[in-house]
Amino acid sequence: MTDVPTEVAEEPAIEEISEPEPDPNAVQVTLNGSAVTAQKGDLVIAVAEGNGAAVPHFCYHPRMSSVGMCRQCLVEVDTGRGMQLQPSCMITVSPDMKIDTESPTAKRAQEGMIELLLANHPLDCPVCDKGGECPLQDQSYAVGPGESRYVEEKRHYEKPIPISDLVLLDRERCILCDRCTRFADEVAGDKLIVFTERGNNTQVMTFPDEPFASYFSGNTVQICPVGALTAEPYRFKARPWDLEQQESTCTTCSVGCRTVVQSSRDELLRYQGVDSDPVNHGWLCDRGRFNFEAVNSEHRLTQPMIRTEAGLIEASWSGAMASASGLIRETLANGGPARIAILGGARGSNEDAFAWGQLADAIDTPYRDAQLGDGLPGELLGLNRATIDEAANASTIVLLGPDLKEELPVLYLRLRDAAEKKRSKIIEFSATDTGLSRYAWKSVRHEPGNQTDAVESAIADADIAAQLASGDVVIVAGRPNLAESSDATVAALQAMLNAAPGAKVLPALRRGNVVGALSLGMAPTGPVGDRGDAIDALTAAAEGKIDLLILVGADPLSDCPDTDLARRALAGARRIISIDTHPSESTKLADVVLAAAAYGEKSGTTTNLEGRVTTLAQKVTVVGTARPDWMIAVELGMSLGDNSFGADHPLADVASVNDVTDAISATAPLFAMVTRQALAGDPNGVMSAQPTALLPAVSVAVAGRNSYDYRLVVNRKLYDGAIGTAMSRSLVNLAPGAAAHVHPLDLDGIGVTEGTEVKLISAKATAVLPVVGNNNVPRGVVWAPFNQPGTGSIEDIIDATAANTDVRIERI
Numbered sequence: 001m002t003d004v005p006t007e008v009a010e011e012p013a014i015e016e017i018s019e020p021e022p023d024p025n026a027v028q029v030t031l032n033g034s035a036v037t038a039q040k041g042d043l044v045i046a047v048a049e050g051n052g053a054a055v056p057h058f059c060y061h062p063r064m065s066s067v068g069m070c071r072q073c074l075v076e077v078d079t080g081r082g083m084q085l086q087p088s089c090m091i092t093v094s095p096d097m098k099i100d101t102e103s104p105t106a107k108r109a110q111e112g113m114i115e116l117l118l119a120n121h122p123l124d125c126p127v128c129d130k131g132g133e134c135p136l137q138d139q140s141y142a143v144g145p146g147e148s149r150y151v152e153e154k155r156h157y158e159k160p161i162p163i164s165d166l167v168l169l170d171r172e173r174c175i176l177c178d179r180c181t182r183f184a185d186e187v188a189g190d191k192l193i194v195f196t197e198r199g200n201n202t203q204v205m206t207f208p209d210e211p212f213a214s215y216f217s218g219n220t221v222q223i224c225p226v227g228a229l230t231a232e233p234y235r236f237k238a239r240p241w242d243l244e245q246q247e248s249t250c251t252t253c254s255v256g257c258r259t260v261v262q263s264s265r266d267e268l269l270r271y272q273g274v275d276s277d278p279v280n281h282g283w284l285c286d287r288g289r290f291n292f293e294a295v296n297s298e299h300r301l302t303q304p305m306i307r308t309e310a311g312l313i314e315a316s317w318s319g320a321m322a323s324a325s326g327l328i329r330e331t332l333a334n335g336g337p338a339r340i341a342i343l344g345g346a347r348g349s350n351e352d353a354f355a356w357g358q359l360a361d362a363i364d365t366p367y368r369d370a371q372l373g374d375g376l377p378g379e380l381l382g383l384n385r386a387t388i389d390e391a392a393n394a395s396t397i398v399l400l401g402p403d404l405k406e407e408l409p410v411l412y413l414r415l416r417d418a419a420e421k422k423r424s425k426i427i428e429f430s431a432t433d434t435g436l437s438r439y440a441w442k443s444v445r446h447e448p449g450n451q452t453d454a455v456e457s458a459i460a461d462a463d464i465a466a467q468l469a470s471g472d473v474v475i476v477a478g479r480p481n482l483a484e485s486s487d488a489t490v491a492a493l494q495a496m497l498n499a500a501p502g503a504k505v506l507p508a509l510r511r512g513n514v515v516g517a518l519s520l521g522m523a524p525t526g527p528v529g530d531r532g533d534a535i536d537a538l539t540a541a542a543e544g545k546i547d548l549l550i551l552v553g554a555d556p557l558s559d560c561p562d563t564d565l566a567r568r569a570l571a572g573a574r575r576i577i578s579i580d581t582h583p584s585e586s587t588k589l590a591d592v593v594l595a596a597a598a599y600g601e602k603s604g605t606t607t608n609l610e611g612r613v614t615t616l617a618q619k620v621t622v623v624g625t626a627r628p629d630w631m632i633a634v635e636l637g638m639s640l641g642d643n644s645f646g647a648d649h650p651l652a653d654v655a656s657v658n659d660v661t662d663a664i665s666a667t668a669p670l671f672a673m674v675t676r677q678a679l680a681g682d683p684n685g686v687m688s689a690q691p692t693a694l695l696p697a698v699s700v701a702v703a704g705r706n707s708y709d710y711r712l713v714v715n716r717k718l719y720d721g722a723i724g725t726a727m728s729r730s731l732v733n734l735a736p737g738a739a740a741h742v743h744p745l746d747l748d749g750i751g752v753t754e755g756t757e758v759k760l761i762s763a764k765a766t767a768v769l770p771v772v773g774n775n776n777v778p779r780g781v782v783w784a785p786f787n788q789p790g791t792g793s794i795e796d797i798i799d800a801t802a803a804n805t806d807v808r809i810e811r812i
């Protein structure tokens with residue numbers, strides 16, 4: 001018999017499991033007897049606190065450089081030469097380091113430092129604003145000696161002294177931790193508060209006759225570990241144990257800084273910054289920090305009003321809503337949807353904007369816009385969008401927008417930090433100097449309207465071309481000049497994108513929830529040339545083609561750069577419905593005024609300029625009978641008959657703001673991932689999806705100017721005539737006021753001295769303003785701040801339909 005070979009099945013090969021690559025930056029150390037893993041470059045104090053070992057400290061702050069001023073963070077450290085006392089904020093970890101934060105030696109050292117700090121510290125705790133939330137107070141109890149051996153007289157200074165309109169200084173309380181001075185120098189770039197004198201007389205002080213006039217001064221009050229710096233708007237208002245708080249998001253501008261809203265006895269009393277790593281790093285601008293006073297203003301609209309023969313009088317909600325819905329139904333019946341325009345929506349929440357967008361859809365109006373002729377086309381949001389973090393870490397940052405320090409202050413801090421720490425090079429295109437000019441790698445000046453020529457010339461430069469090709473590029477794009485067409489910026493942006501095709505764009509649109517409003521139904525929907533945007537709507541109203549103008553938190557007479565157009569539009573519209581929190585020039589002309597809930601009085605969500613959705617908190621009761629915007633829109637939508645929200649409409653059965661949030665995630669494709677559950681799980685917010693769009697093709701024709709004329713630049717300052725500033729007692733006097741700024745050498749050519757009133761004559765109108773010499777303004781250019789208090793109004797001479805505005809300056 002022949003043996004038949006049998007087939008033997010091969011055993012499956014055993015897959016080798018590769019060991020994960022060791023982290024080359026990992027450092028093994030021993031902390032209080034336990035092995036822990038740190039990263040190269042980590043400070044000992046950060047490693048200790050990250051692993052549950054609290055180290056008392058005062059001068060250390062994770063967002064600023066370490067200086068080792070207070071010596072309170074002394075711990076024992078062994079680097080191989082035996083245990084030694086070291087300031088843990090000044091030494092980084094090394095392999096096999098032993099750290100002991102709880103040894104008797106460390107405790108004695110910490111106790112001794114507390115005793116030294118208290119030697120001259122006044123016993124002000126019962127009257128100090130910091131009492132109850134004071135690190136010095138807490139650490140005196142936790143690691144202090146319990147009693148002092150010092151019996152000598154303590155230091156005495158005049159107290160307090162105002163170092164600005166917002167900040168008071170009590171030098172007796174200062175422990176010289178260097179936090180405020182480091183913040184002013186390193187973070188804000190406003191080195192206006194420094195150490196003076198020497199030895200025992202060392203103190204924090206401003207320069208003589210130069211106040212601490214920083215846009216970010218309130219941050220020094222928040223990070224001060226004692227009560228040396230206090231905020232005038234909050235001083236003596238409450239104790240920490242009286243305060244209730246909720247985390248929220250600032251909507252003063254579109255950066256979307258995370259904040260804590262604090263109240264006592266149902267009144268807003270303080271906002272504090274929260275350290276959101278992708279957004280604001282804990283910082284707030286002073287306008288966003290202190291404009292809570294506007295919510296508490298005695299001028300708030302508390303009841304709806306209806307116009308009668310006697311003027312505007314208070315009415316019931318049922319009567320006012322019946323009048324408002326009656327005006328909408330009447331206009332639809334007699335003129336059709338093209339006779340209605342809805343403007344605004346960027347001051348509210350996502351829920352507000354969604355409800356008004358749904359109402360605009362139900363009415364089918366072609367005129368809607370969350371911007372008031374002061375922004376860029378909504379297609380900007382559909383470009384390859386960058387995050388704030390990506391912008392602050394890009395190899396190249398291209399600025400094609402406004403002065404970020406004035407309009408988006410905390411974004412300015414993030415980009416300044418990128419330039420100062422050499423992570424990024426800034427290429428700036430602007431008509432005048434801005435807050436970031438001194439940090440820019442290249443600062444390209446151009447005449448208003450000639451951005452495209454400036455960009456094309458710049459990208460032909462070998463150094464700039466090489467820089468653009470060297471790594472990630474983020475273009476920060478916004479409206480740099482309200483006295484010229486947005487087409488100039490759009491064309492310049494397109495030229496830059498052609499030169500750097502992989503670049504991302506960060507929209508620098510200013511209003512708090514403008515990105516959310518434009519994404520949720522309040523963006524123009526018409527074709528190029530008749531987009532139905534704010535300028536089209538106001539032009540149609542001025543021509544008598546709009547019968548009903550609905551203003552959702554909008555005041556065209558203050559918000560629109562072309563005040564003459566806004567004035568004619570409000571006069572030309574047959575009826576006006578205004579939904580607002582405070583009276584304005586526009587509400588005075590309204591037929592129906594509906595009182596709206598303000599920030600802190602309503603909850604919901606908001607979307608910042610990078611598309612990040614975060615939560616808003618209701619902390620106090622709504623004033624009077626005011627209602628959230630979404631509630632007003634839903635009720636109007638339910639009352640319009642054939643144009644109402646039907647049974648299958650996403651807003652048909654909403655009973656709370658949470659229902660509207662759910663409706664957004666269920667029906668708005670860009671917000672599908674923005675659920676309440678997702679928001680609850682991440683305090684830093686949830687990114688909305690990005691639309692896809694192309695910039696509209698534009699052509700820019702800038703006429704040459706007469707040699708006697710000046711080209712006009714108009715943009716915003718942080719403090720202006722906006723409601724949040726005008727209705728805040730502590731901020732209202734900080735607006736610089738209306739003026740025409742020219743280069744000092746141009747004053748002689750005009751034949752005037754600084755402060756003299758002059759006439760600015762454009763092709764449209766004449767304005768009378770004081771003239772000021774300003775070295776930041778190039779020759780041949782006149783710059784004026786927008787919406788400022790004063791006798792003259794630069795907005796009167798701007799033509800929203802012109803490519804740019806030229807003016808002649810004449811003596812009176």
